[in-house]
Amino acid sequence: MNDMTDNDEKLGKRAKALFDTSVDELDGATLSRLNRSRRRAIAELGRPGTAWMRWVPAAGMATAMLVAVMMIVPDPGQQEQAVPTSVTDMEILLGDEEFEMLEELEFYSWMDLAEDNGDVT
Amino acid sequence: MRVESTVFTISWAGDQARGTRALQQERELNRFLADVERRALRIAEIAVRDRDEALDLVQDAMIRLARNYGRRNSDEWAPLFYRILQNGIRDWHRRQAVRRRVLVWFGRGQGNEDDFDAVAAAPDPNGRAPDEVLENREAMRDLEAALRVLPARQREAFMLRTFECLDVAGTAIAMGCSEGSVKTHYSRAVHALRGQLEAHGPDLVRPTE
Numbered sequence: 001m002n003d004m005t006d007n008d009e010k011l012g013k014r015a016k017a018l019f020d021t022s023v024d025e026l027d028g029a030t031l032s033r034l035n036r037s038r039r040r041a042i043a044e045l046g047r048p049g050t051a052w053m054r055w056v057p058a059a060g061m062a063t064a065m066l067v068a069v070m071m072i073v074p075d076p077g078q079q080e081q082a083v084p085t086s087v088t089d090m091e092i093l094l095g096d097e098e099f100e101m102l103e104e105l106e107f108y109s110w111m112d113l114a115e116d117n118g119d120v121t
Numbered sequence: 122m123r124v125e126s127t128v129f130t131i132s133w134a135g136d137q138a139r140g141t142r143a144l145q146q147e148r149e150l151n152r153f154l155a156d157v158e159r160r161a162l163r164i165a166e167i168a169v170r171d172r173d174e175a176l177d178l179v180q181d182a183m184i185r186l187a188r189n190y191g192r193r194n195s196d197e198w199a200p201l202f203y204r205i206l207q208n209g210i211r212d213w214h215r216r217q218a219v220r221r222r223v224l225v226w227f228g229r230g231q232g233n234e235d236d237f238d239a240v241a242a243a244p245d246p247n248g249r250a251p252d253e254v255l256e257n258r259e260a261m262r263d264l265e266a267a268l269r270v271l272p273a274r275q276r277e278a279f280m281l282r283t284f285e286c287l288d289v290a291g292t293a294i295a296m297g298c299s300e301g302s303v304k305t306h307y308s309r310a311v312h313a314l315r316g317q318l319e320a321h322g323p324d325l326v327r328p329t330e
Contacts, residue, residue, distance in 0.1 A: 018261045019284045038154045041183035045191040
């Protein structure tokens with residue numbers, strides 16, 4: 001990529017000269033602000049690395065959300081007990097066969113007792 | 122007692138050496154930043170078209186350089202500084218794009234694209250002939266306008282190579298790309314600028330000698 005012509009080089013030199021002129025013409029107020037900025041930057045030189053500190057707010061937020069989730073969502077152990085019970089209830093309530101069994105529950109109970117006692121032959 | 126005294130002396134000598142080294146680093150960094158800050162400001166200003174925003178970007182780049190790379194070898198500072206600055210400029214453009222979208226959504230996005238007035242913002246002349254000052258400013262304004270039309274990567278390559286005189290390797294570090302890409306971007310930028318500035322007028326393309 002070394003196809004730069006003399007005219008391209010002259011363009012570069014002219015552009016650089018114009019740019020340098022515009023730099024030399026910066027006003028006092030701007031130079032003063034740059035000076036203050038530089039001093040602030042130099043003051044940062046002695047400070048220990050603070051890159052990790054940018055994660056502090058995010059970590060705090062994540063912890064707060066975790067605590068909130070733990071308080072809102074119930075304990076999984078409790079969930080395991082609750083779910084089968086409610087599912088069984090629903091099956092019993094919705095299934096026709098179970099209704100018939102419930103209606104004759106007293107009969108089956110009597111039959112079990114009778115078998116244990118040897119009354120049924 | 123003698124042992125304690127020896128330990129104290131060694132410790133004190135170590136502290137003094139560290140203090141001297143820190144002071145030297147401060148001076149080196151101060152010298153580097155003082156050398157680079159004005160050109161960096163103009164480069165940022167050309168990219169974002171706003172001096173206050175450019176000043177903020179340069180200050181941010183200075184602080185990040187001092188904080189994160191201040192202990193590095195001073196030879197590495199220039200490309201690292203410009204990499205931080207270019208990243209800041211890119212982030213600024215992204216934020217502006219989002220801001221414009223939001224303002225357009227709320228129906229307040231029109232009108233302030235061309236508020237920046239280079240003539241009004243230009244400083245007073247410093248002892249040069251008024252004609253020369255005026256001619257230079259007009260040529261610089263044309264150059265800035267042509268630079269703004271370039272794709273961002275071409276503009277970065279041209280400004281870092283031409284204005285800041287970084288070599289190809291330093292420009293590659295500053296731009297976060299390969300040296301081959303730098304050469305390509307730079308070459309395309311020069312050719313595009315020639316075309317645009319010839320269309321604008323011969324003032325800038327014509328050498329002054």
